[in-house]
Amino acid sequence: MMRQVLLVTRREFNSYFATPLAFVFIFVFLLATGLSTFYLGGYFEAGQADLTSFFLFHPWLYLFFLPAISMRLWAEERRNGSIELLLTLPVPLSAVVLGKYFAALGFSALALSLTFPIWLTVNYLGNPDNGVILAGYLGSLMLAGGYLAIGSCVSACTRNQVIAFVVSVVVCFLFTISGAPLVIELFRGWAPAALVDTLAGFSFLTHFRAITGGVIDMRDLVFFASLTAVFLTATVIIVDMKRGDS
Amino acid sequence: MIDVLNLTKDFGDFRAVNNVSFSVECGQVLGFLGPNGAGKSTSMKMVTGYLRPTSGTALINGIDICLKPLSAQQSMGYLPEGAPAWPDMTPRQFLDFVTRIRGMDKAAVRSATRRAINMTELHGVLDQPIDTLSKGFRRRVGLAQAIVHDPDILIMDEPTDGLDPNQKHQVRAAILEMARTKAIIISTHILEEVDAICTRAMIIDRGRVVVEGTPSALAARSAYHGAVVVTAGSENAASLATQLETLADIRIEHEARGAEAIFRILSADGSSETPTALFARVQALVEQRSVAIIGLALEAGRLDDVFRDLTRGAETGAAR
Numbered sequence: 001m002m003r004q005v006l007l008v009t010r011r012e013f014n015s016y017f018a019t020p021l022a023f024v025f026i027f028v029f030l031l032a033t034g035l036s037t038f039y040l041g042g043y044f045e046a047g048q049a050d051l052t053s054f055f056l057f058h059p060w061l062y063l064f065f066l067p068a069i070s071m072r073l074w075a076e077e078r079r080n081g082s083i084e085l086l087l088t089l090p091v092p093l094s095a096v097v098l099g100k101y102f103a104a105l106g107f108s109a110l111a112l113s114l115t116f117p118i119w120l121t122v123n124y125l126g127n128p129d130n131g132v133i134l135a136g137y138l139g140s141l142m143l144a145g146g147y148l149a150i151g152s153c154v155s156a157c158t159r160n161q162v163i164a165f166v167v168s169v170v171v172c173f174l175f176t177i178s179g180a181p182l183v184i185e186l187f188r189g190w191a192p193a194a195l196v197d198t199l200a201g202f203s204f205l206t207h208f209r210a211i212t213g214g215v216i217d218m219r220d221l222v223f224f225a226s227l228t229a230v231f232l233t234a235t236v237i238i239v240d241m242k243r244g245d246s
Numbered sequence: 247m248i249d250v251l252n253l254t255k256d257f258g259d260f261r262a263v264n265n266v267s268f269s270v271e272c273g274q275v276l277g278f279l280g281p282n283g284a285g286k287s288t289s290m291k292m293v294t295g296y297l298r299p300t301s302g303t304a305l306i307n308g309i310d311i312c313l314k315p316l317s318a319q320q321s322m323g324y325l326p327e328g329a330p331a332w333p334d335m336t337p338r339q340f341l342d343f344v345t346r347i348r349g350m351d352k353a354a355v356r357s358a359t360r361r362a363i364n365m366t367e368l369h370g371v372l373d374q375p376i377d378t379l380s381k382g383f384r385r386r387v388g389l390a391q392a393i394v395h396d397p398d399i400l401i402m403d404e405p406t407d408g409l410d411p412n413q414k415h416q417v418r419a420a421i422l423e424m425a426r427t428k429a430i431i432i433s434t435h436i437l438e439e440v441d442a443i444c445t446r447a448m449i450i451d452r453g454r455v456v457v458e459g460t461p462s463a464l465a466a467r468s469a470y471h472g473a474v475v476v477t478a479g480s481e482n483a484a485s486l487a488t489q490l491e492t493l494a495d496i497r498i499e500h501e502a503r504g505a506e507a508i509f510r511i512l513s514a515d516g517s518s519e520t521p522t523a524l525f526a527r528v529q530a531l532v533e534q535r536s537v538a539i540i541g542l543a544l545e546a547g548r549l550d551d552v553f554r555d556l557t558r559g560a561e562t563g564a565a566r
Contacts, residue, residue: 007347011332011339018334018375081330085391088294088326090319091347244257244297 004091008099009106016069016107029065029111036061037118049126054118055136055212059176059205062108062147067168069107070151071161073100074239078159087243097235101152108144112137132214139211142224143204147172149231156238172204175227179203202227247271247429248293248399252302255288255453262288264453265302270429270446272398275421277444277461278433281557285453286433287327290403293431294324306399320348323397325405329388333377337368337387340376344391362394365420382413389417393424400430406439418443437549441465447549451557464552471547472521474511474528477540483507489535493527495519506540 016022033054037043041053077083086096122128151168158164177183179200187196200206207220248270255263263285270276278286291297293304295315304311306318331340341359350358363369366386371379376387385408392400405421406414421430421443434440440447440461448458457464465471478486480502490498490509495517499510511528513519525544532539 003349004347007343011335011343014339015332015334080333081326081328082332084291084296084326085324085330088296088319088322088324089344089347090316090349092316 001092001095004095005099005102008091008096009102012073012100012103013106016103022107025065025068026111026114029061030114032061032065033057033115034118049122049128051118051122051128051133051136052212054115055140055208058140059143059208062144063169063172063176065111066104066108066144066147067151067154067165067172069104070148070168071155071164073104073152074156074235075159075161075164078242079161083239087239093240094236097152097232097239101148101232101235104148104152105141105145108148109141112140112144129214132212135214135216136212138216139208139220142211142221143208145228146175146204146224146231149228149235150175153231153235153238156235156242175202176204179206247307248431249305249308250289250293250302251304253289253292253299253304254301255285255292255297256300261453263292263299266450266453266455267302268448268455268458270431272429273426274445275425275430275432275443277440277447278431278450279435279437279440279447279553280433280450282435284450284557286450287403289450290324290401290431290433291326294322294401295319296326321397322399322401323392323395324400325388325392325402327403328407329385331376331384331387331391334375336373336375337363337379337390338372340387341390341394345394348395350395358394358396361396362390365393365423366390367416381408382410385409386413386417389420398428400424400428402430402432404434405432406434406436414439437553440549449553449556456556457552461549462546465547465549467555468547468549468551469555470510470512470545470551472512472524473545474521474525475541475543475545476509476511476528476532477542478507478509478538479540480505480507482538486537486539489531489537490528493531496524510545 036057037054041056043053046053074083077086087093119133122133123130150171151164154168154171155161155164157167180203184196184200187199201223207223210217210220250266250268253263253266254261266285266289268276278289280286288297292299293306293311295311295318298312303313307321309318311318335343338359341362342355345355345358363372366389368383368386368390371383376384379387385405389402389405392402402421406417409417418439421432424430425443425445432439432444444461446459447461447464449456449464457467476486476490483500483502486507486509487498487500490496490511493511495514497512497514499512501508501510511524513521513524521544529542532542
């Protein structure tokens with residue numbers, strides 16, 4: 001099973017690089033992280049040797065970049081007809097879902113790791129707490145994992161990549177802002193407190209900020225891990241249910 | 247071997263496949279015939295474990311495809327309709343992927359891919375991305391993928407669709423060569439293909455099996471089975487017609503084709519005369535009166551007539 005997962009991951013990962021699109025993607029992603037850090041985040045103005053202003057915008061960048069990675073995962077197989085081939089190979093469906101997910105995660109991890117110059121910069125300019133920075137990268141990867149799991153699930157619902165992209169952005173957006181004060185205030189007036197708390201608890205922003213703050217709380221890790229697991233399980237179920245519809 | 251037991255598939259209210267049963271032994275090639283949308287592809291998708299039947303099942307070497315799909319699929323090769331593949335891969339990478347994911351080790355992968363490449367003659371295009379290949383090559387890549395692990399069971403949905411006559415011939419030769427040691431199902435709407443490679447044929451219409459048998463037995467159901475065909479130059483057609491009309495207990499159909507006139511002579515309805523006896527009578531007449539003819543033959547029956555008779559007016563529904 002593990003071997004098959006890795007084979008699927010390798011095939012899928014390589015297919016990202018079949019076109020120059022992967023390089024364009026990585027380039028634009030790095031550009032966007034740089035711009036957001038220096039211009040929006042006020043990296044220099046803050047005068048602090050940390051990467052807070054860098055990680056601050058990750059949820060918003062991921063909101064658009066990651067659905068672009070995940071949209072093709074299943075929609076393309078379906079359009080291409082290769083889903084029939086993939087699902088008649090003697091491979092458990094869960095291995096295929098995991099393999100594809102790891103490929104998407106690996107690709108975004110690659111893009112994320114290429115932001116290392118900013119880490120070099122901050123170490124050159126000052127003496128940052130590299131533990132906190134590492135926690136930030138970990139949190140960022142877990143956040144990406146959550147977005148990609150949602151994207152994988154949405155991609156399994158359609159054969160149209162554009163629809164997969166748009167719907168993924170919307171769903172990811174809801175998960176991102178569910179803890180924002182604006183949303184919470186909207187519900188606080190009438191909804192029971194338990195519901196408001198649950199809603200706030202599902203916010204990617206809240207959990208992500210907690211991790212990037214340098215405090216690795218098990219609850220935040222468990223949140224991202226279990227959310228990812230739920231959406232990947234949903235992906236398995238949806239792919240299985242939609243076998244017949246091409 | 248393949249045992250299909252009461253396979254049924256509903257899509258909502260539409261019954262795409264209705265209680266289909268058959269079995270294919272090792273050494274047999276079963277041809278699935280039927281108009282578009284008759285349920286050929288849907289049946290194959292269920293047998294290969296892609297779709298789940300509404301009821302019924304298929305046994306692959308005795309293993310139930312619905313209960314243990316992975317072990318049943320292990321001994322099966324499948325060429326889906328349209329021979330899908332991943333367009334960004336090269337045939338070499340593609341074959342490497344499907345063999346390794348089936349659990350073969352490095353040495354086995356190498357010998358298996360070499361064998362499949364030889365059979366499908368892919369040498370020239372091994373390192374070109376699949377989406378740059380011609381339709382014929384793409385089909386052969388799909389075929390190579392289906393046979394690369396040397397499965398006992400081979401299921402192919404329209405394996406020669408879109409190939410030129412030479413490529414069709416190659417693919418058929420490859421299928422015939424493999425047929426000795428495998429149980430094979432192919433679907434097709436090319437009737438000559440059934441004659442060329444199938445040991446048995448099955449006509450499906452609106453989800454039901456309408457007739458099953460050897461290709462020659464099916465052809466014998468044709469209205470023209472046993473007809474004596476006399477061909478003559480059109481200048482001699484009139485005299486030939488008057489001569490033929492002197493025979494007793496026959497029906498004659500006349501057809502003009504270019505510079506030739508074709509007469510089909512059939513025993514009259516209710517007559518118990520055998521085709522060979524009729525042939526002898528016609529032959530004797532032609533020789534006695536020394537009529538100038540071009541050809542004289544006994545018609546074995548035509549599969550396309552049978553096909554049309556059995557599936558007429560069935561062009562409903564989309565291909566599933």
